[in-house]
Each structure stands twice: as C-alpha cells, then as structure tokens.
Amino acid sequence: MTGGSILFEGTELVGAPDAVWRSIRGHRIAYVPQSSLAGINPVLTVGTQLMALVRAARSDTGADVSARARVRELLELVEIPRIDSVMHERPHQLSGGMRQRVVIAGALARSPSLLIADEPTTALDVRVQARILDLLRRLREQLGMSLLLVSHDLAVVEEVCDSIVVLYAGAVMESGPQALVREQSRHPYTAGLVAAAHMELAGGYEPIPGEAPSVGAWPSACRFHPRCGLTLRLGDGAPHDRCCEGAQPQPFEHEGRLTACLFASSMATEGAPTVGAQTATGEST
Ligand code: SF4
Structure with missing residues (x-):
C-alpha cells in the first residue's frame, strides 16, 4: 500500500x-x-x-x-x-x-x-x-x-x-452503490466488466481487450489507458493526450459515485465503449 x-x-x-x-x-x-x-x-x-x-x-x-x-x-x-x-x-x-x-x-x-x-x-x-x-x-x-x-x-x-469498489492495477477505478455503478458505469473498466458479464450470461465470451499489467509494472498516467476503448474514441484512434500524462487520476465525485475516469461525463453522453474494441496497439484480443 x-x-x-x-x-x-x-x-x-x-x-x-x-x-x-x-x-x-x-x-x-x-x-x-x-x-x-x-x-x-x-x-x-x-x-x-x-x-x-x-x-x-x-x-x-x-x-x-x-x-x-x-x-x-x-x-x-x-x-x-x-x-x-x-x-x-x-x-x-x-x-x-x-x-x-x-x-x-x-x-x-x-x-x-x-x-x-x-x-x-x-x-x-x-x-x-x-x-x-x-x-x-x-x-x-x-x-x-x-x-x-x-x-x-x-x-x-x-x-x-450494497457498495462496490472496482480496482484495476492496484488503483480504485470507480466506487459507490453497487446497483448504480453496475447499471450506469462511469468508468470504461467497470463498463467492460459489466459487458463481459452480460456476454457470459448469454453464453458468449468477450473479454476486455489486452491484458492486465504485471504487479508493479503499472502503465504510466491512467493505468487503464492501454486497454481503454473510450480514450481511443476520444483521440480519433490514438489514446487521448490527457489519458497519457501525469499520474493515475484520483477518484472524484461524479453522479453519486467516485470515478477515476477523466472523461466520465462522456460515458453518459456517448455510452460505454464496446467490449472487444481495438486496443491502443491496434490488436484485438
Ligand atoms: S482517463 Fe482516459 S484512459 Fe483512463 S479510463 Fe478514462 S478515458 Fe480511459
């Protein structure tokens, strides 16, 4: 810690x-x-x-x-x-x-x-x-x-x-009342987990693209950016600059929960990026 x-x-x-x-x-x-x-x-x-x-x-x-x-x-x-x-x-x-x-x-x-x-x-x-x-x-x-x-x-x-804290690469991505966080995710990682779970219930398997980093070898800036479909959409195919600069964003209050996504408001207006979207390196896994 x-x-x-x-x-x-x-x-x-x-x-x-x-x-x-x-x-x-x-x-x-x-x-x-x-x-x-x-x-x-x-x-x-x-x-x-x-x-x-x-x-x-x-x-x-x-x-x-x-x-x-x-x-x-x-x-x-x-x-x-x-x-x-x-x-x-x-x-x-x-x-x-x-x-x-x-x-x-x-x-x-x-x-x-x-x-x-x-x-x-x-x-x-x-x-x-x-x-x-x-x-x-x-x-x-x-x-x-x-x-x-x-x-x-x-x-x-x-x-x-009652409450959920979604962790990725050793950092809090989103937290709050579990029904709200699951049903109206305001972080692309949570949205990817929810979409993958729905897919599994329907008998399919569609993981979030890319692989989780090794412990301690965290990506710079937003730790989720190498796998994030939203940053690619916002950056026209390349990760958005803000997602690749500075430190891991700290969770902030947004619509009744805490989220660490700098573009949480885009999740509401543009919807969650689909599971299976292209990764930053152009691979689809
Ligand atoms: S801050 Fe950027 S890379 Fe991180 S989850 Fe949000 S959109 Fe994706």
Whole structure:
C-alpha cells in the first residue's frame, strides 16, 4: 500500500504498530480465504481445531464444557448438519461447502465486527455457492457485522453487496452503490466488466481487450489507458493526450459515485465503449 488511509473503528491502520495489528487481526477483523483448505488444518478434527480457536478467543485453558458449547453454537450458526459426527471428522471427510462453513465458523469465534471473505465461493459449484452466499448474507444481518467481499464475479457482488469498489492495477477505478455503478458505469473498466458479464450470461465470451499489467509494472498516467476503448474514441484512434500524462487520476465525485475516469461525463453522453474494441496497439484480443 503506497498511500491513503484505513480507518477501522476509529483506529488508523496504515502504519500502525504490530501490536495494534495483532489486537485487531483475527479478533475484530476476521478472514475467510478463497480455498477452505487454506483455512483449516487437514490433520485435526473439526472439533479439535474449533475448540482451540474458541479457547484462544477466550484466553481460556480449562473450561472444556463451555468451549464445546460455543463450538456447537458456531456450527449451528453456519448451519452444519449432524454436528456431533462432524465434530469428529477431518476436513477431507467433508464436502467443499461443508469445509467452507467450518472455516466461516472458525472466523466467527471471536465475534468480529468485520469479516473479509476473499472469493469464498470460487471453488464451489453453483448450487453450493448460492447457499454459502445466503449464509454470509444472513450472518451479516444476524450478527450485525460488516462483510467485505473480494470477488471477480459481478453476479456475486449483486447478490450480496450494497457498495462496490472496482480496482484495476492496484488503483480504485470507480466506487459507490453497487446497483448504480453496475447499471450506469462511469468508468470504461467497470463498463467492460459489466459487458463481459452480460456476454457470459448469454453464453458468449468477450473479454476486455489486452491484458492486465504485471504487479508493479503499472502503465504510466491512467493505468487503464492501454486497454481503454473510450480514450481511443476520444483521440480519433490514438489514446487521448490527457489519458497519457501525469499520474493515475484520483477518484472524484461524479453522479453519486467516485470515478477515476477523466472523461466520465462522456460515458453518459456517448455510452460505454464496446467490449472487444481495438486496443491502443491496434490488436484485438
Ligand atoms: S482517463 Fe482516459 S484512459 Fe483512463 S479510463 Fe478514462 S478515458 Fe480511459
């Protein structure tokens, strides 16, 4: 992270000492990884690892009975069936969806106020994915916690999120209420994502032209300009000068959201550039 601020419950986390991070990470902020196997010990039973988490949460070394009751409570919360036998099973004996529920139960052991879920349904089939999303939505309401969902899937964002932050090449492109940002994009990258998602729903595949840059090898000026159809349209076939000068534009207020596109108003008047438009180098991928 090279700039900006992360304010969490009144504490600035950027540059915070390790002791502050230790008091928050895994306590007030919990994490659910993309792969349930990354969030669970493969050789210990579900009960053993959840008991350890619950005891650590309470700094409790003795009270087995109450720790076991809390584990049961957590497993009920994530709707695990046949709890008594699951407590004695190891991760490889569970389905992917059940494992992800166990990981979520572990993340809730310390009653976090923010749960960060990093692509929590990517490895699951569509039916199980819908159930896990339902579960996350219910837990957010029931426990009064915030949910920060990291996703490449706009359909998942639409299902679960109130607000969206669209990132590209390590920078914020657009952010605001998710329905507004999706339905009336004011950044060509968001528009490209939405168009590609619609195309996929219709059974086709039409990616945004070009390739995402490698981490750290960001293009100069607007980081999206080598792939942007709008800048080519505005520059009569070559990137518009303003898109290639200076630093990455900072997001600014525009029509109820923040956008980092210098020509956001052109998105409303001229419409989004089509997916599959020519890139700055003349290639179409
Ligand atoms: S600033 Fe220019 S290159 Fe960047 S998204 Fe807007 S039109 Fe495209």
